[in-house]
Amino acid sequence: MDEMAGRSVGIIALMERAGWAVARAIRARFAPCRVLVLCGPGNNGGDGHVAARYLERAGWPVQVALLAPPREGGPAAEAAARFSGRRVEFSAENAARADLVVDAIFGAGLDRAPSDTVMAVLRASRRLVAVDLPSFVNGLTGAVLAERPPYEVSVTFVRPKPGHVLYPGRTLCGEVVCADIGMPSDCIAHAQPRIFLNRPGLWSIPAMTAQDHKYSRGVVSLCAGRVMPGATRLAAAGARASGAGLVRISAGVSAEAYRLGAPGLVIDDAPLEALLEDTRRNVWLCGPGLTPDEVEDTLPLLVASKKCVLADAGALGWAAGAPEKLRGVSVITPHIGEFTRLFGAPGDDLVCAVRSAAGRIGAVVLLKGAVSVIAAPDGRVALNDHASPALATAGSGDTLAGVIGTLLAAGMPHWDAACAGAWLHGEAGLRAGNWPIVEALDAHLGDARAEAIDQARRLSCETDNLAVKRRA
Ligand SMILES: NC(=O)C1=CN([C@@H]2O[C@H](COP(=O)(O)OP(=O)(O)OC[C@H]3O[C@@H](n4cnc5c(N)ncnc54)[C@H](O)[C@@H]3O)[C@@H](O)[C@H]2O)[C@@H](O)CC1
Numbered sequence: 001m002d003e004m005a006g007r008s009v010g011i012i013a014l015m016e017r018a019g020w021a022v023a024r025a026i027r028a029r030f031a032p033c034r035v036l037v038l039c040g041p042g043n044n045g046g047d048g049h050v051a052a053r054y055l056e057r058a059g060w061p062v063q064v065a066l067l068a069p070p071r072e073g074g075p076a077a078e079a080a081a082r083f084s085g086r087r088v089e090f091s092a093e094n095a096a097r098a099d100l101v102v103d104a105i106f107g108a109g110l111d112r113a114p115s116d117t118v119m120a121v122l123r124a125s126r127r128l129v130a131v132d133l134p135s136f137v138n139g140l141t142g143a144v145l146a147e148r149p150p151y152e153v154s155v156t157f158v159r160p161k162p163g164h165v166l167y168p169g170r171t172l173c174g175e176v177v178c179a180d181i182g183m184p185s186d187c188i189a190h191a192q193p194r195i196f197l198n199r200p201g202l203w204s205i206p207a208m209t210a211q212d213h214k215y216s217r218g219v220v221s222l223c224a225g226r227v228m229p230g231a232t233r234l235a236a237a238g239a240r241a242s243g244a245g246l247v248r249i250s251a252g253v254s255a256e257a258y259r260l261g262a263p264g265l266v267i268d269d270a271p272l273e274a275l276l277e278d279t280r281r282n283v284w285l286c287g288p289g290l291t292p293d294e295v296e297d298t299l300p301l302l303v304a305s306k307k308c309v310l311a312d313a314g315a316l317g318w319a320a321g322a323p324e325k326l327r328g329v330s331v332i333t334p335h336i337g338e339f340t341r342l343f344g345a346p347g348d349d350l351v352c353a354v355r356s357a358a359g360r361i362g363a364v365v366l367l368k369g370a371v372s373v374i375a376a377p378d379g380r381v382a383l384n385d386h387a388s389p390a391l392a393t394a395g396s397g398d399t400l401a402g403v404i405g406t407l408l409a410a411g412m413p414h415w416d417a418a419c420a421g422a423w424l425h426g427e428a429g430l431r432a433g434n435w436p437i438v439e440a441l442d443a444h445l446g447d448a449r450a451e452a453i454d455q456a457r458r459l460s461c462e463t464d465n466l467a468v469k470r471r472a
């Protein structure tokens with residue numbers, strides 16, 4: 001994207017707007033004070049020089065400290081040449097003397113941990129603003145390459161990067177300001193971002209129509225077990241509350257116990273093989289509330305009948321260490337423990353790990369967390385930060401499985417349904433207030449769905465795509 005933009009708009013023009021945006025963000029948030037701009041050798045340092053020039057022009061006392069000179073003849077060298085203000089040594093003493101330090105050392109080009117000298121200077125700084133990202137946060141993964149207290153503001157350009165959204169980098173960026181620097185849309189399209197912020201507009205959920213009937217809204221079916229009815233019932237309730245036309249539980253010999261539950265549920269006691277013949281029942285949830293034996297008795301049958309299957313909880317434990325057993329399912333929704341037991345520890349690069357897991361089993365993988373990562377087998381990834389710690393309560397994952405089941409049953413493509421389900425679940429958590437019990441989420445799912453439909457009509461997903469710099 002940078003290269004193509006460089007040819008069409010001119011990298012110098014983009015750098016000028018980037019540096020101006022940094023100066024503007026600083027002036028909007030801080031009173032005039034002594035500023036030290038730390039500049040690295042690349043274009044991040046070029047942005048820093050432009051910001052220094054604009055702050056000085058606004059009458060702020062500004063100094064620039066250079067870690068290394070910019071490459072001769074490049075845009076950063078031109079930006080450096082246009083700054084005629086005061087230069088000081090790149091040192092911890094100078095950083096400590098400044099009221100505000102602007103970190104323009106490394107941005108998208110960070111490719112290894114910064115040296116001890118760099119870190120000593122940053123650690124000596126009292127208040128910090130980042131140009132693009134803190135110089136020790138990997139923009140692609142959010143990995144933090146060295147420890148340092150958080151920044152107050154990070155000013156990025158065009159689109160936030162995964163490193164602004166994913167933990168642990170997210171906690172260090174402070175407020176993220178994303179500046180429009182006039183990057184032409186064909187350059188953004190050319191970059192074909194494959195990582196998206198999960199927002200309405202990235203997907204759209206069917207709205208209710210006057211002629212809807214329960215089968216057009218969709219049927220969600222669940223496999224139930226004998227010993228853990230709560231999880232199955234929570235998933236069923238999540239499916240109903242998010243707009244399924246009909247929710248049925250295949251309970252076999254436990255049917256009587258489930259019939260004492262919510263009156264709007266249909267409980268089946270017929271053998272699963274017979275239920276699978278009903279072509280209106282295409283979406284099945286398998287795993288919440290099931291033991292490994294119960295999964296073994298159900299999941300292979302569901303897959304063999306070519307149903308759309310969401311596998312969670314017990315089904316993920318059943319496939320631990322052998323994720324290929326899940327081939328044929330449509331969506332899985334592991335938390336980090338389940339993911340690790342299936343695929344091994346994901347390491348620092350969650351996006352890469354979840355994407356490769358999705359490719360490996362040919363299913364959408366939704367890794368649940370404070371920021372959930374949702375990957376399709378074709379490589380698309382959405383990051384969902386639309387959530388609340390209120391969701392961190394037992395049974396919340398069962399509710400999520402039910403919500404996604406509803407959206408699958410409404411005919412949404414698998415990845416879209418998983419993304420939309422994560423967003424609705426997050427919205428319900430945000431609406432549910434403080435310390436809700438899991439059942440309290442259900443009351444908000446209908447309004448969350450209406451809100452998502454409304455926002456999708458108003459917003460374009462383009463504004464939220466994440467910029468991902470591609471490396472050879
Ligand atoms: N996205 C865009 O279209 C635009 C990007 N701009 C800026 O350009 C930046 C990216 O510029 P660059 O690609 O030049 O990359 P950087 O400016 O981040 O740094 C690249 C240089 O730093 C070196 N380096 C990386 N990590 C190091 C380490 N730990 N220790 C020592 N040296 C290290 C690299 O070898 C390379 O020489 C962005 O972060 C942004 O600030 C803006 O100028 C405007 C337009």
Ligand SMILES: [K+]
Pocket residue numbers: 044103104105106107130131132133134135
């Ligand atoms: K930086």
